[in-house]
Amino acid sequence: MWMNGDRSEIEKRLRERGFDEFEVYCKLGRSRSFVVNQGNRLFAGREEKGWAVRAGNRRASLFVCGTGEEPMGEEWPEADGQPLRLPGPVDVPPWQEPGTLAEPLLAENEGWSMVETFVATLASELPAASLTRLKLEDGESEARIESSKGVAGEVRQRIATLHLEAALSGPRPSAAVFDLCRRAGRQVDPVALARRIADLLAVRRDGEAPPRDRGDLVLAPAVVVRLLAGLMPLLVGTDAASLARRLRDRSNRVAGRGVSIIDDGRLAEGLAAAPIDGEGVPTARLTLVHEGTFERPLLAWWQEPSTQGPRVGCSQRQSWRDVPRPGPSHLFIEPDAGCAVGDLIASVARGYYLIEAGGAATMDFANDRLQVPVDGLALEQGRAVRPVANAWLVGSISGLLHGIEACGRDLTFFAWGGLLGTPTIRVVGLELRDQPG
Numbered sequence: 001m002w003m004n005g006d007r008s009e010i011e012k013r014l015r016e017r018g019f020d021e022f023e024v025y026c027k028l029g030r031s032r033s034f035v036v037n038q039g040n041r042l043f044a045g046r047e048e049k050g051w052a053v054r055a056g057n058r059r060a061s062l063f064v065c066g067t068g069e070e071p072m073g074e075e076w077p078e079a080d081g082q083p084l085r086l087p088g089p090v091d092v093p094p095w096q097e098p099g100t101l102a103e104p105l106l107a108e109n110e111g112w113s114m115v116e117t118f119v120a121t122l123a124s125e126l127p128a129a130s131l132t133r134l135k136l137e138d139g140e141s142e143a144r145i146e147s148s149k150g151v152a153g154e155v156r157q158r159i160a161t162l163h164l165e166a167a168l169s170g171p172r173p174s175a176a177v178f179d180l181c182r183r184a185g186r187q188v189d190p191v192a193l194a195r196r197i198a199d200l201l202a203v204r205r206d207g208e209a210p211p212r213d214r215g216d217l218v219l220a221p222a223v224v225v226r227l228l229a230g231l232m233p234l235l236v237g238t239d240a241a242s243l244a245r246r247l248r249d250r251s252n253r254v255a256g257r258g259v260s261i262i263d264d265g266r267l268a269e270g271l272a273a274a275p276i277d278g279e280g281v282p283t284a285r286l287t288l289v290h291e292g293t294f295e296r297p298l299l300a301w302w303q304e305p306s307t308q309g310p311r312v313g314c315s316q317r318q319s320w321r322d323v324p325r326p327g328p329s330h331l332f333i334e335p336d337a338g339c340a341v342g343d344l345i346a347s348v349a350r351g352y353y354l355i356e357a358g359g360a361a362t363m364d365f366a367n368d369r370l371q372v373p374v375d376g377l378a379l380e381q382g383r384a385v386r387p388v389a390n391a392w393l394v395g396s397i398s399g400l401l402h403g404i405e406a407c408g409r410d411l412t413f414f415a416w417g418g419l420l421g422t423p424t425i426r427v428v429g430l431e432l433r434d435q436p437g
Contacts, residue, residue, distance in 0.1 A: 010071055011148070014055050017076060019062075021086050022055035023147040023279075024071060027320040031139035032185075034111040036131060041115075043108050050320035056084025065321050087301050089150040090311060092282045095266075095275035098183070101158045106138045106185040114190045118164075121194035126168065129201050132175075133165040138185030143317075151280035159271045160185040161415055166197050174204035174389075176356075181415040183271055200356050203375050207389030209434035210378075215351030217427050218344050218379070221412035223357045223393070224422040226372050227400065228333065230361035234397075235261060235288050236328060240297030243365055247398045253292035255401035258336070261289040263298050265313060265329035272419050277313030278324035284312045288331075292402075300326035316418055332421030335411040341424045344408055346382035352432060353377045353384065354393065362436075368396045371436050394437040395430035403429030 014022045028049050035042040052065035055076075061084035062077050106114075115134065122129050138160040146152045162180040167173065176197050182188055219227075234243045234254075247254045255261075265283025267273050277283055279301070287295050301311040303326065315324035345353055358373035371394045377384040408424035 010053070013076070014053075017055070017079070018057060019055040019079070020057050021084050021148055022053065023086055023145065023151070025052045025054075025143065025145045025278075025317070025320060026069070027051070027141060027143040029139060029141040029319075030105065031137055032105045032108070032111065033135060033137040034106075034115060036115060036134040038132060041112075043111065052320045052323075054084060054086075054323065055079070056081065058083050063323055085302055086147050086149050087151060087279055087281050087311065089152075089280075090282055092153065092275050093284075097156060098158075098269060098273065100183050101140070101156055103158065103184045103186075105140065106136075106160075110186060111136060111138070114185075114188060118190035118194045121191050122166065122198055125195055125198035126201055128170050129166055129168045129198060131164065132167050133163075135161075135163045136185060136188070137161050143320075145276070145278075145280045147280065153276040153280045155274040155276060157272060157274065158183055159415070160188065162188055162193075164193075164197070166201060168201040168205055170205070172205045174201050176200045176204065179414060181271060181413060181419070183269075200375065203355070203377070203387040204389045207375060207387030209388060209391035210432050212431060212433050213352075214431045216348045216379075217351055217393075217430060218341075218348060218353045219425050219427060220353070220355045220376075221410065221414075221422045221424060223354045223372070223374055223376075224333070224425055225412075225414045225416070225420050226357040226359075226361045227370070228331075228420050228422055229416055230363035230370065230372075231397070232328075233363075233365065235263075235331065236298045236326065238297070238299065238303055241294070244294040244297075246365070246368075247401060248294070249398075249402060251292075253402070254294045255289055255292045256404040257292045258407055259289060259292050259401065259404050260287065260334040261331070262287055262334055263314065263328050263331040267330040270330040270419065271413065271415075272329050274329075277329070278315045278317030279313065281311055281313030281315065283314075283329060286312055286314075298326070298328060298331070300324075318417075328418035328420065330413065330419045330421060332411060332413070332419075333407060333423060333425070335409045335423040336407045337409050339406055339408050339423075341408045341410050344406060344424060344426045345379065347426070348379045348382055350381075351379050352388060353379055354388075358390070363397060365397065368398055370395060370397050370400060373436075374432075388432070391432045391434065392436045393430055394433055399429040400427060403427045 354376035
């Protein structure tokens with residue numbers, strides 16, 4: 001059964017066109033959004049129903065999508081795509097939905113109350129600071145997939161995302177951009193968030209970059225996730241294994257012994273946790289790097305060699321308008337439950353605690369180089385002695401991976417084309433500069 005109706009007429013039309021493989025995907029989404037833009041405010045509630053059909057044979061394929069309950073099948077485009085392959089049915093392990101999926105979306109007064117609390121707290125922490133842009137979107141969705149191969153499944157999800165921009169006026173103005181994701185909008189803490197933004201604005205106002213310096217480095221999740229995003233070619237796709245071979249040391253490791261990297265589509269309380277992926281293939285926990293040793297890349301079922309083992313779903317479908325693409329669900333550096341962030345900072349005799357990245361990390365795998373703009377604090381004997389701003393963290397990719405000495409317990413996820421997660425880490429072998437290097 002589709003969300004409404006049945007598939008008999010759709011199936012008949014597709015088979016008349018000579019398509020022996022086809023898949024129908026239907027999705028219902030609801031959201032409430034709160035937008036602040038240069039002082040103007042907008043609240044919107046939205047419900048959207050959409051569908052997509054992939055159909056094909058050994059010669060060609062088509063993809064078509066539209067709004068509404070289900071495909072009408074009145075006009076199908078010409079099949080001019082690559083031959084279509086769809087996965088067959090696989091037993092899906094038992095699945096227990098998170099209880100928080102039933103939590104209602106933010107009411108209008110709740111959302112604006114949170115915004116007011118943030119604005120008031122930011123002003124009290126840093127009077128010259130102001131909120132310039134904010135978008136808080138609280139959403140939920142239900143999706144169903146069925147195919148001619150016998151695949152059938154449903155996925156329910158609930159996620160809230162926040163994007164905000166703030167500015168600090170004065171003789172040395174500064175700005176901050178921040179993104180956050182939670183299961184539900186009311187889980188966002190506006191007071192803690194305002195204090196964090198105020199701290200970052202003050203660091204960028206008062207800090208300077210060292211011309212060139214080394215030392216022990218403690219990197220907060222907001223910095224590490226930029227590096228992890230840049231490392232995706234090493235972890236996802238058919239070229240990952242060859243890249244990993246270039247980075248191995250004499251012990252055949254690509255990273256320090258304390259580094260394990262996981263992708264887990266069923267992560268307990270994970271914001272995107274689901275029993276199946278965007279093609280109906282069961283999800284599971286996969287270890288990509290185990291204690292520094294590269295185990296395997298993240299591959300979709302059709303990319304897997306026949307010797308790799310059971311299929312594991314990792315095809316992501318951001319909306320009904322998109323075809324499934326291989327990608328992470330919850331890809332993260334495994335935290336150390338016994339390692340407090342305060343202990344990592346206290347262990348630094350001389351070095352830096354980098355709290356935010358000013359942009360994306362640039363990774364040059366051919367020349368084994370990386371760079372990312374950062375801000376933070378200089379440390380001496382585990383204490384902050386001065387702010388650091390507009391600096392560049394530079395070094396080698398291999399130096400980063402092999403230089404990770406410890407991982408904290410504060411695993412934090414960010415919504416970047418899938419959920420990427422990381423704890424605070426301590427690393428050696430990189431340096432800070434006042435210019436990209």
